[in-house]
Amino acid sequence: MGRYAVTEEDPTPRLAVLGAGVMGVSITTLALGQGVPVVLIETDPAKRADAPARIERELRTAQLMGVRSERPRAELVTGRSPADCADADVVIEAITEEAGLKTAALTEVSQVVGADTALVTNTSSIPVDELAxxxxxxxxxxxxxxxxxxxxxxxxxxxxxxxxSPAAVDSVGRLLTALGRRGVFVGDGPGFVTSRVLHRMINDAARVVQEGRASAEDVDTLMRDCLGHRTGPLRTADLIGIDNLVDSLRVLHERTGDEGCRPCGLLLEKVAAGEHGRKSGKGFYTYTGVVS
Structure with a gap:
């Protein structure tokens, strides 16, 4: 994706994010730390009230890791309705991985934003054309x-x-430049590239543990130290959220017919037990002091 200068004539894009779940908070944290103001929309009152504190924790983590921009932290506004993001240049939808919910939210947003506002879905697996x-x-x-x-x-x-449209691509290009992110274009289709490859691999890794052939720690150690996977597939599953992973695998299975994408029993058991990974405090690993 090309680079776009942010100038006085072409200022920092105004960003709205739909959903204060794991990814909505993560994207908002990135934007605020890069000096991009955000209107964060969340219909659930408890999630909306808790979101600023969760974002503060993530901003502190980013600073400790040395990945925060030196720009002044931008302003966060929280709202309860898509009407609150009427002035946005770009709206990013980051809600549950369910096509009906996503299209309903994006349709509601379309009715209140300007004709030039770009709409972005952060879906990990649902084809863009299906939503569009x-x-x-x-x-x-x-x-x-x-x-x-x-x-x-x-x-x-x-x-x-x-x-x-080219105009939507340009708007998102300016946003990614302001966020300091590099965009790689890929073709549309279930799971695109990353989820199509990674989520099936995680599913297979979980099956190995389910069959008793290795522990989660051993699977991750081998994948990390022998094959160069940064964190290992099962620790990655905890970071994604095992419930989110299962939702994505179901989308992939339904749209491709690939049996390797049918969520394995161990993943389903963890979701049923509330062991969703880092955000719940327990998944394949146990976490303390990091629950969002």
């Missing part, structure tokens, strides 16, 4: 798959649908 087909402005939508934590990972997957 249900929207009043299909040309405004493209996918930007941010990884978690967004403030640490400097590259994002960008998916342009068959009807995505």
């Amino acid at each position: 087909a249900k929207l009043p402005r299909p040309d405004a939508l493209l996918g930007v798959h941010f990884m978690n934590p967004s403030y640490l990972i400097g590259t994002v997957e960008v998916i342009r649908g068959s009807r995505t």
